[in-house]
Ligand SMILES: N=CN[C@@H](CCC(=O)O)C(=O)O
């Protein structure tokens with residue numbers, strides 16, 4: 001008997017389903033199952049079948065989508081972005097070229113603080129339009145689920161404005177968004193002498209954010225000149241008591257022990273970890289905390305200390321990758337470019353990289369049961385790549401290899417022309 005479906009995608013040269021227990025840790029990240037000559041069937045926005053075409057049941061499909069014998073994967077999952085912000089910071093590029101360090105620009109009132117000023121001055125509607133523009137860019141680069149942080153307000157009104165924008169963007173854009181409250185992102189001028197008071201003001205918002213369901217995660221920037229390890233511990237502990245999952249910007253520039261703190265607090269992810277200590281790596285590997293690595297930021301800030309991904313994986317940690325899309329330290333929506341940097345600079349293998357941008361990235365935002373996998377019953381978030389195999393995407397760098405993106409079974413991006 002024929003099963004009726006909305007569409008089938010075939011012929012698929014290589015299908016990565018990523019359908020395995022996650023998060024995927026350590027050397028298991030090397031085990032990538034590749035289904036050759038495959039077919040995927042979709043009905044009502046959900047996957048009903050995925051596997052070798054010769055084993056597929058008879059489908060009566062309203063539409064047959066030609067994958068041209070190319071690569072098909074789950075929609076990419078982007079686990080760390082600063083999506084909502086006013087203005088832009090192109091003027092900082094010359095400062096960076098002259099060698100002014102990122103944290104010095106911040107100390108002088110620039111960097112994050114200049115985006116805070118611009119975000120405070122931008123209306124909610126304008127911020128929303130800007131966020132939707134960036135989401136479109138992410139979608140066309142193969143991303144179907146995105147984490148988005150606030151953190152350019154650091155006053156009640158602007159933080160809530162940013163979180164409202166994330167909520168509205170989630171309602172109006174096809175991509176799924178996961179919201180993070182990053183009220184503790186920098187120390188504003190008003191609080192220069194009393195950062196604890198800023199943290200108290202932000203923590204006072206936890207209840208309201210929870211009640212209005214405006215964020216799932218709370219995050220903090222633990223760094224020299226920003227928030228100390230002790231302040232981060234106190235603030236995130238309060239957030240956990242209020243029922244939030246936590247994340248931490250840790251060990252990005254100076255090795256303060258943020259990786260260890262992420263593990264101690266049971267954070268869902270520790271992000272950056274560029275200068276994580278040996279002890280931090282060991283503890284990360286023994287924990288359920290996912291290391292979200294952001295090599296685009298190291299690259300964009302012109303630094304040499306790329307996150308020790310190899311050591312982390314060899315030790316047994318689960319690793320995800322992200323753009324860190326933001327207006328200062330990494331200005332790109334292209335996760336494919338980050339995949340290439342992960343190969344070139346973090347020395348991650350293509351097999352590890354695909355785990356890091358699908359299943360593990362989904363676990364890094366508490367979406368392990370929803371996103372990053374092609375399996376029966378899952379949302380049909382699927383990318384057809386104009387690439388002959390999975391090795392090709394990180395290899396041919398700096399361009400967009402996406403041919404078609406499906407979100408919940410709908411085509412949301414399709415490159416003009418036949419698949420090459
Ligand atoms: N490091 C802290 N926050 C961002 C940068 C934000 C900005 O520069 O605007 C990051 O993850 O890199």
Ligand SMILES: [Zn+2]
Pocket residue numbers: 080081082249324326
């Ligand atoms: Zn960040």
